Amino acid sequence: MLYTIYPFESVFPQEFDEHPFIEMQVHGRLCLGRRGPDGITRLERLISTDPVDYLDPRFTPHTVLGM
Amino acid sequence: MRRAHQGLRAEETPSVEPTKKKRSNHEESSPAPSPNESEKVLPTKSAIHTLVIIGQIEGHMVLPAQNKTTKYEHVIPQLVAIEENRDIKGLLLVLNTVGGDVEAGLALAEMIASLSKPTVSLVLGGGHSIGGPVAVAADYSFIAPTATMTVHPIRMNGLVIGVPQTYEYLDKMQDRVVNFVTGHSRITTEKYRELMFRTGELARDIGTVLVGHDAVDVGLIHAVGGIEDALAKMQELLHEKRNARRAHRSKKTVN
Numbered sequence: 001m002l003y004t005i006y007p008f009e010s011v012f013p014q015e016f017d018e019h020p021f022i023e024m025q026v027h028g029r030l031c032l033g034r035r036g037p038d039g040i041t042r043l044e045r046l047i048s049t050d051p052v053d054y055l056d057p058r059f060t061p062h063t064v065l066g067m
Numbered sequence: 068m069r070r071a072h073q074g075l076r077a078e079e080t081p082s083v084e085p086t087k088k089k090r091s092n093h094e095e096s097s098p099a100p101s102p103n104e105s106e107k108v109l110p111t112k113s114a115i116h117t118l119v120i121i122g123q124i125e126g127h128m129v130l131p132a133q134n135k136t137t138k139y140e141h142v143i144p145q146l147v148a149i150e151e152n153r154d155i156k157g158l159l160l161v162l163n164t165v166g167g168d169v170e171a172g173l174a175l176a177e178m179i180a181s182l183s184k185p186t187v188s189l190v191l192g193g194g195h196s197i198g199g200p201v202a203v204a205a206d207y208s209f210i211a212p213t214a215t216m217t218v219h220p221i222r223m224n225g226l227v228i229g230v231p232q233t234y235e236y237l238d239k240m241q242d243r244v245v246n247f248v249t250g251h252s253r254i255t256t257e258k259y260r261e262l263m264f265r266t267g268e269l270a271r272d273i274g275t276v277l278v279g280h281d282a283v284d285v286g287l288i289h290a291v292g293g294i295e296d297a298l299a300k301m302q303e304l305l306h307e308k309r310n311a312r313r314a315h316r317s318k319k320t321v322n
Contacts, residue, residue, distance in 0.1 A: 001224075001240055003197040004123060004166030005217050008224045011123065012131060020132050030141065049116035049145045049158070 021045075026065060027058055033065050041065045114156040115301055116149050118142065119163075120201055124175065126168025137164065139171040146178045157301050160188040160205055166196025169221065169240055173197070176247055179204035185304035189297045190214045190288065200244060202288065203252040207300050209292040212279040216287065218262040219274025253286030 002011065021032040021044060032045040046059040053059060120142075122135030130136055149155050160179065166172070179186055179201065188205035190198075195217040202208050202216070210216070221241045227233060245263075249256045262275040262285065269276065282288040290296065 001169045001221065002167060003169045003172065003221050003244070005193075005195045005219070006123070006165050011134060013133065047141050047145075049118050049149060050113050051115075051117045052113045 024065070027056075029053055029059065031059070031065075112154055114154065115159055115298070116145075116155050116157075117159045117161060118145065118149075119161045120175070120198065121163050122165065122167075124164060124167030124172045124197055124201070126171030128168070136167070137175075139168075139174055142175055143178060146175075146182065150182055150184065155184065156305055157185040157187070158182060158205075159297055159301060160186065160201070162188060162190045162194045162198055162202055163192035164194060164198035164201070166198055166217075169197055169244065171197075172201055173243060173247060176200040176204040176251075180251055185301060185308060187297045187301045187304065189292070189294065190216060190282075193217070197244070199287070200247045200251070203248055206304060207290075208252075208288045209290055209297050209300070210279055210282050210288045211293055212291055214279060216277045216282050217269075217274060218259065218277065218287075219269065219272055220263050248287070252288070255286070258285060259287075 002008075004011065019034050019036060021034050022041065024031055024033050026033075026043065026046075030047040031043055032047065033041045034044045035041045041064070043059065043061060043063040043065055045061070046053060048054070120137050122137060123130055125134075125136040125138045146158075149158055158179070179188075186205040186207075188202050188208045190202050190208070190210040191214050192211075193215050194202045194210070195215070196219065199216055199218060202210075221237060221244065223233070223237060241263075245256060245259055248254065249259055262277070264273055265275050266273050268274065277285065277287065279291050283291055292300075
């Protein structure tokens with residue numbers, strides 16, 4: 001059951017996203033990547049509770065992770 | 068249900084090894100290696116970990132990709148690791164959430180509330196709907212002066228069977244939220260319910276929007292503040308914990 005200020009239509013829109021997030025381990029950290037229309041996977045989000053990880057330039061958003 | 072990135076767990080985990088190798092080769096060949104930005108030595112660990120609750124709190128249902136989400140399967144193991152790891156002394160929660168799944172939100176809130184380590188929360192931007200219980204779950208809570216918290220009734224989406232049981236189910240779900248919030252903050256049940264069902268505040272809905280100070284005035288949040296206040300409070304809680312442990316130890320030696 002959703003308890004949110006967002007309307008149902010905003011949470012569940014009609015269009016589908018062709019480029020979903022992919023969970024992956026990068027340098028031993030859980031990350032979300034996304035393969036773009038150019039076929040290149042880029043880092044979208046680092047998932048870590050250690051704030052030091054966010055200072056690591058290897059986890060800069062949009063870092064190329066693979067072809 | 069739609070695809071989920073969980074379903075696409077990358078076996079093809081992209082390796083960034085080639086980039087790394089290139090860097091080390093470069094360093095070997097250079098006589099006086101200037102520290103590359105990415106090779107700078109960072110502190111290895113932080114004693115205060117930060118959990119950022121953003122977007123929709125995602126539960127049993129995988130939300131479409133355009134939603135920015137906080138997933139319980141990511142967060143719950145992290146909370147377990149925080150509790151278990153001796154090097155982690157405290158947890159700072161930063162919230163900017165629009166709400167989400169009731170059960171996942173309550174699960175996170177219960178996990179946070181039952182951590183033995185000091186916890187401080189900071190609501191930035193928004194801590195709406197099920198974000199409320201998560202914010203009050205911490206030992207001490209802050210809200211930024213411009214941040215807002217919307218308190219409104221739980222609704223049902225999709226097919227709703229028009230029988231009295233539906234209403235009772237909805238009411239029970241709501242009670243779980245109300246009981247958690249009132250049990251972990253200074254707000255009374257009467258006041259919280261009054262805010263929840265107030266009319267005339269929201270354009271298309273019933274409920275209340277609490278901005279910064281309002282959330283403190285009604286007793287939902289402890290204080291208005293920012294990151295400095297949150298970290299100072301964390302240090303204070305850590306200090307109190309250390310003193311309590313010391314007092315306990317000295318009592319033991321006397322006995």
